[in-house]
Amino acid sequence: MKKIAVLTSGGDAPGMNAAVRAVVRKAIYDGVEVIGVNRGYAGVIDGDFVKLDKSSVSDIIQRGGTFLRSARCDEFRTKEGRQKAAEQLRKEGVEGLIVIGGDGSFTGAMLLNEETGIRTIGVPATIDNDIACTDDAIGYDTAMNTIIDAISKIRDTASSHERAFVIEAMGRHAGFLTLAAGLAGGAESILVPEMKFDMDKVCENIQAGYEEGKIHSIILVAEGVEMDGQEFTTNRDVNESNAFLIGKEINERTGFETRVSILGHIQRGGSPTGRDRLLASRLGAAAVNAVLSGETNKMVGLIHNKVEVAEIRDAIEGNKEFDEELYELANILSI
Numbered sequence: 001m002k003k004i005a006v007l008t009s010g011g012d013a014p015g016m017n018a019a020v021r022a023v024v025r026k027a028i029y030d031g032v033e034v035i036g037v038n039r040g041y042a043g044v045i046d047g048d049f050v051k052l053d054k055s056s057v058s059d060i061i062q063r064g065g066t067f068l069r070s071a072r073c074d075e076f077r078t079k080e081g082r083q084k085a086a087e088q089l090r091k092e093g094v095e096g097l098i099v100i101g102g103d104g105s106f107t108g109a110m111l112l113n114e115e116t117g118i119r120t121i122g123v124p125a126t127i128d129n130d131i132a133c134t135d136d137a138i139g140y141d142t143a144m145n146t147i148i149d150a151i152s153k154i155r156d157t158a159s160s161h162e163r164a165f166v167i168e169a170m171g172r173h174a175g176f177l178t179l180a181a182g183l184a185g186g187a188e189s190i191l192v193p194e195m196k197f198d199m200d201k202v203c204e205n206i207q208a209g210y211e212e213g214k215i216h217s218i219i220l221v222a223e224g225v226e227m228d229g230q231e232f233t234t235n236r237d238v239n240e241s242n243a244f245l246i247g248k249e250i251n252e253r254t255g256f257e258t259r260v261s262i263l264g265h266i267q268r269g270g271s272p273t274g275r276d277r278l279l280a281s282r283l284g285a286a287a288v289n290a291v292l293s294g295e296t297n298k299m300v301g302l303i304h305n306k307v308e309v310a311e312i313r314d315a316i317e318g319n320k321e322f323d324e325e326l327y328e329l330a331n332i333l334s335i
């Protein structure tokens, strides 16, 4: 194999740059040329390619975002779009494509391979951490730390004013990030799309906490959580924040002064943590190994601290299991 391409796709995640750097440097080390694709799948369709050498990836390991830029590309969801993309890659002489992104990007990579024969390898990078066949995705650790930092700061002001705070974390379809950040940040309640919850119970917890001397209450809510009458349930298609609704409900039911903070895209930015840089470096290099050894339609992941290669279909359809025990633990420790 003489030439491979690399792209970043979907929501950007801290550590994507470190992953591109690893792909480029490992491929060059192995004597293979690397083409960077700008703007994810949109750039493949447009043939927006740039040759990458060692120095193109200097000074980026510490940067958030992705210097190749990212996109959500509707045209790639069509068969025609993917055919166009394959033609562009063939014209450029690209023999393998490394896709750094989330589950949607992996679905695109899988279809591209199945329909056109282009060799694809996925590198999991999404703050949502909703990809199976890997313990963690690149960006998740940094985002978790950003949320923990925000919780700590909000707790300062919450305590000063004896208030309840509803904090909304990202995760329209997945609560992995919210659960981890909520547990590590010591939130009093954690609401995620995967678990049904009872609003009465949330309010009782707040009340009990105050009665036992707590002077604040933090309710960490994932974006995808929706209120349905008395109970809050999941709505995985919900597109709008329900944190304000939840805040209003808490205020009305408990009488506690309640404020709402939407953390938003702050969670996607910032310099990647050491853990994310390490993961990105290992998986970027592993993706090059995989493609050069003839693998296709696979993803590289880290399981129990060992690099593993899995079917990309399993990563998407395997449905990463939500850790109910961890959720239970968070509830126990928050009382």
Ligand SMILES: Nc1ncnc2c1ncn2[C@@H]1O[C@H](COP(=O)(O)OP(=O)(O)OP(=O)(O)O)[C@@H](O)[C@H]1O
Binding pocket: 009, 010, 011, 012, 041, 071, 072, 073, 074, 075, 076, 077, 078, 101, 102, 103, 104, 105, 106, 107, 108, 109, 111, 125, 126, 127, 128
């Ligand atoms: N079912 C699909 N078929 C073909 N291409 C897809 C499909 N789903 C997603 N893609 C392609 O992958 C791109 C990124 O997908 P998506 O927006 O779901 O982000 P992601 O990779 O899951 O990352 P994140 O969830 O972290 O934002 C889409 O814009 C589209 O171009």
Ligand SMILES: O=P(O)(O)OC[C@H]1O[C@](O)(CO)[C@@H](O)[C@@H]1O
Binding pocket: 011, 102, 126, 127, 128, 170, 171, 172, 173, 223, 268
């Ligand atoms: O930046 P956008 O396109 O609004 O997407 C936001 C979504 O992307 C993510 O940050 C990553 O998938 C989700 O947590 C969030 O729901």
Ligand SMILES: [Mg+2]
Binding pocket: 010, 102, 103, 104, 126, 128
């Ligand atoms: Mg996704």
